[in-house]
Amino acid sequence: MAAVPPPIRIEDPADPRIAAFVSIKERDLTGRQGRFIAEGTVVLRMLAAAHRSGRGITAEAILLLENRVAGLAELLAQFPADVPVFVADAPVFDAIAGFNMHRGVLALGRSDAMPGRDALIAAVPASSLVLAACGISNHDNMGSLFRNAAAFGVDAVLMDESSCDPMYRKSIRVSVGSALTLPFSREGTAAELIDRLLTAGFAIWGLSPRGEVDVTEIPPAPRTALLVGTEGEGLPQAILSAVRTARIRQRPGLDSLNVAMAAGIALHQVASANGRI
Amino acid sequence: MAAVPPPIRIEDPADPRIAAFVSIKERDLTGRQGRFIAEGTVVLRMLAAAHRSGRGITAEAILLLENRVAGLAELLAQFPADVPVFVADAPVFDAIAGFNMHRGVLALGRSDAMPGRDALIAAVPASSLVLAACGISNHDNMGSLFRNAAAFGVDAVLMDESSCDPMYRKSIRVSVGSALTLPFSREGTAAELIDRLLTAGFAIWGLSPRGEVDVTEIPPAPRTALLVGTEGEGLPQAILSAVRTARIRQRPGLDSLNVAMAAGIALHQVASANGRI
Structure with missing residues (x-):
């Protein structure tokens, strides 16, 4: 199991490092150049599996509600260490995502060069x-x-x-x-x-x-x-x-x-x- | 086929006669004393069937987008003549319902005294x-x-x-x-x-x-x-x-x-x- 770097705390919903997570509901139907949003623990686990499988799906960043971090340590260790894990408290998390994310687990991924x-x-x-x-x-x-x-x-x-x-x-x-x-x-x-x-x-x-x-x-x-x-x-x-x-x-x-x-x-x-x- | 009374035109979203249809999305999860909202032509047809079956489901009012009325004449005739049919243009209709009702077909119903x-x-x-x-x-x-x-x-x-x-x-x-x-x-x-x-x-x-x-x-x-x-x-x-x-x-x-x-x-x-x- 890889050493997991400590999560990066986000205090400002306008922080450019989490720009991709802003207002994800409203942007749901717009093009995102191969990027996608995964939400919830079960989907995050599938993203880790897909990332490891090497078929063209990559995890780019993870954003968690602060009270979810401890329970997800084992799953987070399945991602490469260079995938940043951001953490925010509930008001900041909701301000970023644009609606009440009860699950508190989001990830940004990219799909490219997938077989036709x-x-x-x-x-x-x-x-x-x-x-x-x-x-x-x-x-x-x-x-x-x-x-x-x-x-x-x-x-x-x-x-x-x-x-x-x-x-x-x-x-x-x-x-x-x-x-x-x-x-x-x-x-x-x-x-x-x-x-x-x-x-x-x-x-x-x-x-x-x-x-x-x-x-x-x-x-x-x-x-x-x-x-x-x-x-x-x-x-x-x-x-x-x-x-x-x-x-x-x-x-x-x-x-x-x-x-x-x-x-x-x-x-x-x-x-x-x-x-x- | 019963004679269908002409629909009642609604010009004001605040008209008390259609108060039950106001902001139906936001009120979706609140108690309504046995009342329910049916939307879409297929569901309206099922409401007519349920009303006729006499098992405790009653149609109370119908609200249509004006361009839907002509196409629904046969279905409207399946409701008793005392069920009012209201009609509104798109801006008024959307202002009543509180979101863009693309289907343009709503009905208010009541269920009571249904068997346990x-x-x-x-x-x-x-x-x-x-x-x-x-x-x-x-x-x-x-x-x-x-x-x-x-x-x-x-x-x-x-x-x-x-x-x-x-x-x-x-x-x-x-x-x-x-x-x-x-x-x-x-x-x-x-x-x-x-x-x-x-x-x-x-x-x-x-x-x-x-x-x-x-x-x-x-x-x-x-x-x-x-x-x-x-x-x-x-x-x-x-x-x-x-x-x-x-x-x-x-x-x-x-x-x-x-x-x-x-x-x-x-x-x-x-x-x-x-x-x-």
């Missing part, structure tokens, strides 16, 4: 399960998709360019940090993604209320890609006609399941059928 | 599936639980008194209105709830990462109650030792599934096994 779609597809194991997603526009749903993907052993999450960024603060939090550790790409169109997956030997199953088979009948396969579409409208017909389709049995006449819920049920089913969990 | 726990248990069919929940404190999760319960044909949702109110605006919205149509109770302790369900002949299955059987192995039964616990800690040991327990297979070492997700997977499984969907 084709590199990820080339790198997944011979036996693999991937989650493909098109047009996911809600950060809560995005985070839930990652949490479920991690729970059921998905090897990579592949999104089209119209999906939202899983590295937004809220998505990372809802993913319980899985967005930091699960390989993902977000580029190109849904049609291109399907083309690449077919070329790589994936059986692609699109989820749809009008799917041709029940989700419990998706046959085991060495490589399966589960494909989910936008909230509300689901997958467009042009996509559905290019892949096999599966449905989740439910009561008729209701709004269909939330996309993350549908993906969770299907991933649980496919991961079980393939002996992956 | 024991009456609901006495009223469920001989073959039934209920969702029991203890200590659910997050309104998003509560809404998701109701949405899933409705999708998989649950007959009633029975909560302990420590669970949060499914009639909060956000829960109703996330439930896609199911909180207005699905019978529920929220009273007493978890132990009392389990006692009543056992007496009524229910096989009770508590969801836990350390469950004794896999959730796919829960045997069909005329009456099944699926029991879920608090986010984070799950069901307390005293409860788990009073019921049968089931687990959902997932990758080890991760934070367990979100409570609504776990319930969704289990309800899908149990509803399928019992031929209910």
